[in-house]
Amino acid sequence: xxxxxxxxxxxxxxRRWLLSRRxxxxxxxxxxxxxxxxxxxxxxxxxxxxLWFDTLPLSDPFIVLQSLLAxxxxxxxxxxxxxxxxxxxxxxxxxxxxxxxxxxxxLTDAAHxxxxxxxxxxxxxxxxxxxxxxxxxxxxxxxxxxxxxxEIINPITLLQRELIWGSAAGTTLLLxxxxxxxxxxxxxxxxxxxxxxxxxxxxxxFGRLRVTATQADSCKGAGCSACVKxxxxxxxxxxxxxxxxxxVTASDCTRCGACLDQCATGALSMQLDLGEARKFKGIxxxxxxxxx
Amino acid sequence: xxxxxxxxxxPPEPQRRQLFRQLFRYAGVALVGSAIGHAxxxxxxxxxxxxxxxxxxxxEARFDATCVRCGLCVEDCPFDILQLASWADPAPxxxxxxxxxxxxxxxxxxxxxxxxxxxxALSPLLTDIRKADMGVAVLVDHENCLNYKGxxxxxxxxxxxxxxxxxxxxxxxxxxxxxxxPTVMPDSCTGCGTCEKHCVLSEAAIRVLPRHLGLGVxxxxxxxxxxx
Ligand code: SF4
Ligand code: SF4
Ligand code: SF4
Ligand code: SF4
Ligand code: SF4
Numbered sequence: 001x002x003x004x005x006x007x008x009x010x011x012x013x014x015r016r017w018l019l020s021r022r023x024x025x026x027x028x029x030x031x032x033x034x035x036x037x038x039x040x041x042x043x044x045x046x047x048x049x050x051l052w053f054d055t056l057p058l059s060d061p062f063i064v065l066q067s068l069l070a071x072x073x074x075x076x077x078x079x080x081x082x083x084x085x086x087x088x089x090x091x092x093x094x095x096x097x098x099x100x101x102x103x104x105x106x107l108t109d110a111a112h113x114x115x116x117x118x119x120x121x122x123x124x125x126x127x128x129x130x131x132x133x134x135x136x137x138x139x140x141x142x143x144x145x146x147x148x149x150x151e152i153i154n155p156i157t158l159l160q161r162e163l164i165w166g167s168a169a170g171t172t173l174l175l176x177x178x179x180x181x182x183x184x185x186x187x188x189x190x191x192x193x194x195x196x197x198x199x200x201x202x203x204x205x206f207g208r209l210r211v212t213a214t215q216a217d218s219c220k221g222a223g224c225s226a227c228v229k230x231x232x233x234x235x236x237x238x239x240x241x242x243x244x245x246x247x248v249t250a251s252d253c254t255r256c257g258a259c260l261d262q263c264a265t266g267a268l269s270m271q272l273d274l275g276e277a278r279k280f281k282g283i284x285x286x287x288x289x290x291x292x
Numbered sequence: 293x294x295x296x297x298x299x300x301x302x303p304p305e306p307q308r309r310q311l312f313r314q315l316f317r318y319a320g321v322a323l324v325g326s327a328i329g330h331a332x333x334x335x336x337x338x339x340x341x342x343x344x345x346x347x348x349x350x351x352e353a354r355f356d357a358t359c360v361r362c363g364l365c366v367e368d369c370p371f372d373i374l375q376l377a378s379w380a381d382p383a384p385x386x387x388x389x390x391x392x393x394x395x396x397x398x399x400x401x402x403x404x405x406x407x408x409x410x411x412x413a414l415s416p417l418l419t420d421i422r423k424a425d426m427g428v429a430v431l432v433d434h435e436n437c438l439n440y441k442g443x444x445x446x447x448x449x450x451x452x453x454x455x456x457x458x459x460x461x462x463x464x465x466x467x468x469x470x471x472x473x474p475t476v477m478p479d480s481c482t483g484c485g486t487c488e489k490h491c492v493l494s495e496a497a498i499r500v501l502p503r504h505l506g507l508g509v510x511x512x513x514x515x516x517x518x519x520x
Contacts, residue, residue, distance in 0.1 A: 049362035049410045057410055063360045070357035075412030078360065133318060137325040144326060145333050147356045152336060152385045157361060161376055169378035
């Protein structure tokens with residue numbers, strides 16, 4: 001009996017990051033949905049702009065940026081909301097949004113999981129830089145057309161609209177996104193195309209929450225690269241596993257914790273890295289004379 | 293490799309070339325993409341005439357740029373008349389609207405929809421719902437309107453929340469006798485759509501249209517009537 005419990009406990013423990021972030025994602029998704037029995041509504045609006053507990057306004061800085069480029073002058077509430085959200089991600093790391101907030105992540109993770117289960121091998125290789133081009137394009141088009149270009153197809157708010165207000169017209173778009181990830185390209189959407197992820201990546205490039213190899217020796221001893229195999233953005237872990245860096249510093253890391261769940265040696269941990277911030281003493285002035 | 297040259301101002305050539313190549317690639321993608329994207333966005337349907345914006349909405353082009361499609365207005369409307377445009381609706385995706393024939397605006401005095409808007413797409417300056425401009429009611433069909441046929445239906449006049457101010461009956465003498473014609477005063481009509489909703493015909497004879505479609509503008513015909 002105890003063995004069963006221990007096994008279950010271990011299974012949960014090996015999914016602790018996954019389960020935590022799924023809970024947060026679901027909480028955020030449900031918080032918006034009207035008429036939750038007994039609880040009532042926690043947040044109003046959707047991820048574009050929302051009001052939490054009837055007091056806290058939050059707005060998506062990417063959508064507000066599109067709106068600004070389209071030529072608007074948004075009211076203060078939206079600007080404060082966007083600043084709060086942007087500040088959070090700048091401080092901790094932009095793509096936390098992807099793993100802990102974005103509802104599409106559950107869809108694409110499901111596609112990836114099924115892809116693995118069905119052992120689908122076919123894969124169209126795309127450049128991970130492509131999403132930055134899409135981002136640039138979305139901003140450029142907002143400027144050119146005076147409309148919020150990405151919001152025409154943004155699957156994130158589309159999914160929310162369908163769930164919150166029960167429309168169904170965008171289902172085909174969501175389905176094709178799922179099938180694209182399942183059949184065409186491995187982690188195609190979130191890893192290569194989505195400009196929202198790219199935006200948050202750029203925004204939170206210097207975010208301080210970082211996967212850190214606290215016991216680099218035990219990692220080297222194991223030499224398994226198990227973390228790299230489960231990471232949705234495997235390139236970010238490469239310098240850590242090869243011992244070149246102690247921390248994952250690439251902005252693509254989504255802080256999903258899959259690597260931490262997977263690592264059997266306990267070499268990795270998620271840490272708030274304030275070291276560099278503490279060392280920061282103004283902008284370094286490099287003068288030609290200082291060089292030998 | 294070990295000792296960098298003291299005077300080397302430029303980065304090594306291959307790295308720079310790589311940078312340029314990447315820049316060019318971005319520029320190319322941006323150029324082609326914006327041409328295609330622009331065409332695609334332009335081919336999306338514009339706001340159709342049945343679609344009315346909530347009270348206080350900025351003029352359509354500014355509204356399109358300012359509204360972030362959050363739906364806070366939708367949730368705060370106590371009568372649930374608003375919805376966000378889905379992909380299939382003839383309006384920019386995600387923007388709020390109502391269809392008068394389905395659910396007209398009840399002209400709440402405290403205008404909760406506009407108060408909820410975080411971006412000002414529904415203007416915070418609108419404090420008197422009677423100054424709202426969601427459109428203008430126009431008696432479009434003089435053939436089927438029952439009052440034009442000599443009956444006294446007058447439902448549209450009776451349901452108007454600001455009747456006598458926005459819409460009244462005006463007697464007109466015609467070959468059918470004395471007709472009581474529902475007549476809209478465009479300056480007072482808010483475009484709430486109550487009249488359209490309650491028109492007894494199976495398709496309404498009175499309809500709320502965006503102001504630029506519903507009203508003419510006095511002045512000379514730009515084409516120049518004289519030349520013809
Ligand atoms: S990449 Fe885009 S769709 Fe994927 S989780 Fe991030 S924001 Fe969501
Ligand atoms: S490095 Fe770890 S936390 Fe970052 S994306 Fe990869 S698996 Fe997730
Ligand atoms: S004025 Fe009242 S009924 Fe009309 S859209 Fe606003 S909240 Fe709804
Ligand atoms: S509350 Fe304002 S920004 Fe949000 S959907 Fe309504 S009009 Fe648009
Ligand atoms: S739309 Fe019709 S009901 Fe509403 S104010 Fe105008 S005339 Fe009256």
